[in-house]
Amino acid sequence: MRDIDLNLLTAFDAIMSEQSISRAAMRMNMTQPAVSNALGRMRVTYNDPLFVKAGRGVKPTPKAEQLWRDVHGPLQVLRDAVHPPVFQPARAKRRFRLGTSDLMTMVLWPGLRRLIEKEAPGIDILAVPYTCQDMDRLLADGGADMVFGVFEELNTEYRSQPLFTDDLICAMRKSHPLAGAPLTMKRYLAADHLLVSLSGDPVGSVDKLLEQQGLKRRVAMTVNQFLGVPTLLAESNLICVAPRIAVTKCTQNDLHLTRPPFDIPTSVVSMAWHARCDRDPGHIWLRQSIAAICAEKSPRALRCASVADRRSGRKEKVELDRNVFA
Secondary structure: OOOOOOOHHHHHHHHHOOOOOHHHHHHOOHHHHHHHHHHHHHHHHHHOOOEHHHHHHHHOOOHHHHHHHHHHHHHHHHHHHHOOOOOOOOOOOEEEEEOOHHHHHHHHHHHHHHHHHHHHEEEEEEOOOOOOOHHHHHHHHHOOOEEEEEEOOOOEEEEEEEEEEOOEEEEEOOOOHHOOOOOOOHHHHOEEEEEOOOOOOOOHHHHHHHHOOOOOOOEEEEEOOOOOOOHHOOOOOOEEEEHHHHHHHHOOOOEEEEEEOOOOOHHHEEEEEHHHHOOOOHHHHHHHHHHHHHHHOOOOOOOOOOOOOOOOHHHHOOEEEOOOOO
16 A cells, blocks of 8 residues: 555545635635645656546546545544534635525525624625536536435435425416416416426426326426516416416516416425535535525425435436426
């Protein structure tokens, strides 16, 4: 077994976790040149570049990935034994990147900012846009510390925690021709529909549900964010099946809300993160804070902060429901 400075492995572990030399330096409270120098020594020791540039960050080589699998766990155990993890919000200086839609920022950000101003003024929160196709890029590659959405399956690389549930409601302007009578399936299918599709796919979960019944609707317009939905509905003949929170929180527009003429499962909105962040004290603080804010704001929050992980042995890649509402 070759001799190697433990500090080099610590720097290597930080680069792997952050997928960025500059963020690794910030995490270790070191200068970027010092971290780069440590990486240079590691490259000589292992006769491998270990990382290559990828966008604004770095991407590990196969050799680095294998090395990290061998050293990450033991390093964490050693850290915990020597310095039991402690996170002091009032003194911490750290930046978190959260992959989210505009709807979740409206639900969560005000309360999160109030908490930070009160308890953790050195914490920065950056919103990172994402769609279901971005999950691996953001979490596995370090582009985001966590993401929010409606998830189907998680593989063993990821952890998740449910935050709140929301039912789907059919929204339209109050003077819409369909607003004056019960919404039957026939009337629903004859309407022009608005779909929020974060991925750009014009087929949502409602379309899949209708297809199972041999039915089809016309998606006449899509948008890739929630903020403009109430205004668009108020000024057109479009109708939209949306999470109730999307049409009651985004704007004060007065819309007609009714149940869709079919059964739709309740949506469970969760946060998800990579397993490497599981025991990070700062990450744990942020997750607990977010869960508490959602529990306070939502009457149907899933009060399960003690059940922080939902682990799945399935090997399929994690999938985000393409349309948070469809």
